[in-house]
Amino acid sequence: MMKKETLTRALRTAVIAATLSAAAGLAHAHGDVTPQAVDTSALKPIGGDWLEKNPYRKNGDAIRIGDSAFSQNCARCHGIGAVSGGIAPDLRNLPAGDEGDEFFIARIRHGVTRNGAVYMPPFEGTLTQEAMWAIRAWLETVHVD
Ligand code: HEC
Numbered sequence: 001m002m003k004k005e006t007l008t009r010a011l012r013t014a015v016i017a018a019t020l021s022a023a024a025g026l027a028h029a030h031g032d033v034t035p036q037a038v039d040t041s042a043l044k045p046i047g048g049d050w051l052e053k054n055p056y057r058k059n060g061d062a063i064r065i066g067d068s069a070f071s072q073n074c075a076r077c078h079g080i081g082a083v084s085g086g087i088a089p090d091l092r093n094l095p096a097g098d099e100g101d102e103f104f105i106a107r108i109r110h111g112v113t114r115n116g117a118v119y120m121p122p123f124e125g126t127l128t129q130e131a132m133w134a135i136r137a138w139l140e141t142v143h144v145d
Helices: 004-031 060-073 098-110 129-141
Strands: 112-114 117-120
Antiparallel strands (some): 112 117
């Protein structure tokens, strides 16, 4: 049986190690984003023009596809199930409905770079527009006010 003090120290060390490795993963992700293919063949194709409103809102196929696309491409920063661990904003708080669509699509297409530092990589060219709106359709199912 470990003494309480030793146990507390062991736990603290484990937490620090986990935080550091998450930060290293983030730094790596900034420079080297591996595109994750998202199969959107179950969805009606959107075509070339960028939309400002989600054509797949409440679409069951889109929600299922978006759930998995989020896990593969976004969760490492925004958290599993979109529950933020503090590295990036909690996307459950994005405004729901048409109101939040334009902001969402701009962010995911272009990412966020400030003073030369990439906070979030752009996904245009990596994810299709179909995959992006599918993610948005799923995000709205976990929305909190
Ligand atoms: C490398 C980490 C990283 C990845 C991967 C990432 N993001 Fe982000 N994202 C961020 C950070 C950090 C911010 C906050 C940027 C800032 O300071 O404005 C952000 C901001 C956002 C915002 C704006 C939120 C707000 O309230 O300002 C949206 C929307 C968003 N991300 C969606 C996504 C989606 C969808 C994906 C997956 C396709 C994704 N992000 C992948 C790090 C990431």
